[in-house]
């Protein structure tokens with residue numbers, strides 16, 4: 001009989017025993033619920049600031065992230081961000097670098113840029129700015145010089161440019177049905193999916209030594225072959241899986257072996273993440289049940305070969321049953337490496 005300690009695979013029961021990191025969450029809640037669950041489920045969390053609204057919103061998130069990091073140093077690392085609202089100011093670059101340095105002194109392991117770059121923010125001439133804009137180069141150079149990681153949520157899932165009936169996951173159908181403003185299929189005057197991805201790729205070509213984590217599978221979530229091409233081309237690029245596990249399930253329905261081979265081949269470049277957000281309004285127990293369920297489903301998918309269902313896709317799919325060493329990297333070691341986090345572990 002195989003002894004569990006020497007088995008090549010984890011089981012469902014190993015879930016709370018194995019150290020894990022969710023590298024992409026957003027929380028400002030101060031009721032202790034997220035931290036209590038994280039400790040119970042053996043998760044550490046990377047809490048991300050994001051430039052979604054205005055400069056004050058960045059400051060507010062920054063305040064909550066640093067407070068939580070101080071209060072729960074064993075649970076959290078955090079990632080800072082900067083607002084592009086002052087883009088046209090003469091001292092934009094200088095002030096942004098000074099602001100990021102303040103975050104690094106406070107312990108930020110990286111900087112996030114968001115899809116407002118490329119898809120929303122316009123300069124004083126009314127032009128969209130893109131992530132390969134030369135104005136951003138000194139900022140990215142500085143992040144590299146400080147040994148920090150740039151995380152980019154750039155573009156959107158390819159579904160965003162498709163009609164609802166062609167989208168491959170139900171959560172995107174629901175989201176874009178409710179947020180027509182962001183449904184690019186309805187806005188053909190806006191840049192195409194390919195243009196957004198190309199701008200990101202040009203930025204990476206300019207900064208080959210910058211450590212870059214593409215949030216949401218680098219917006220190449222719909223096709224592991226397309227993602228593999230970028231990972232081959234940019235050795236300093238990794239991706240997180242945040243909010244795109246549905247697309248992984250979808251591809252698994254159609255070609256499980258291909259998806260499994262991809263996860264094994266690129267085991268050093270993939271970071272487990274969910275994009276769970278918690279502001280503290282939802283009742284603690286309900287939130288904990290939701291987050292626990294999300295994490296458990298993903299754990300089951302990666303470690304077992306059981307047949308599973310998810311509300312994100314319409315058909316059943318079989319877990320990938322990845323070897324232990326691959327699971328250890330995706331759920332823990334890659335986070336430590338790509339964000340240089342929790343030093344000393």
Ligand SMILES: [Zn+2]
Nearest residue numbers: 024026242275
């Ligand atoms: Zn997010």
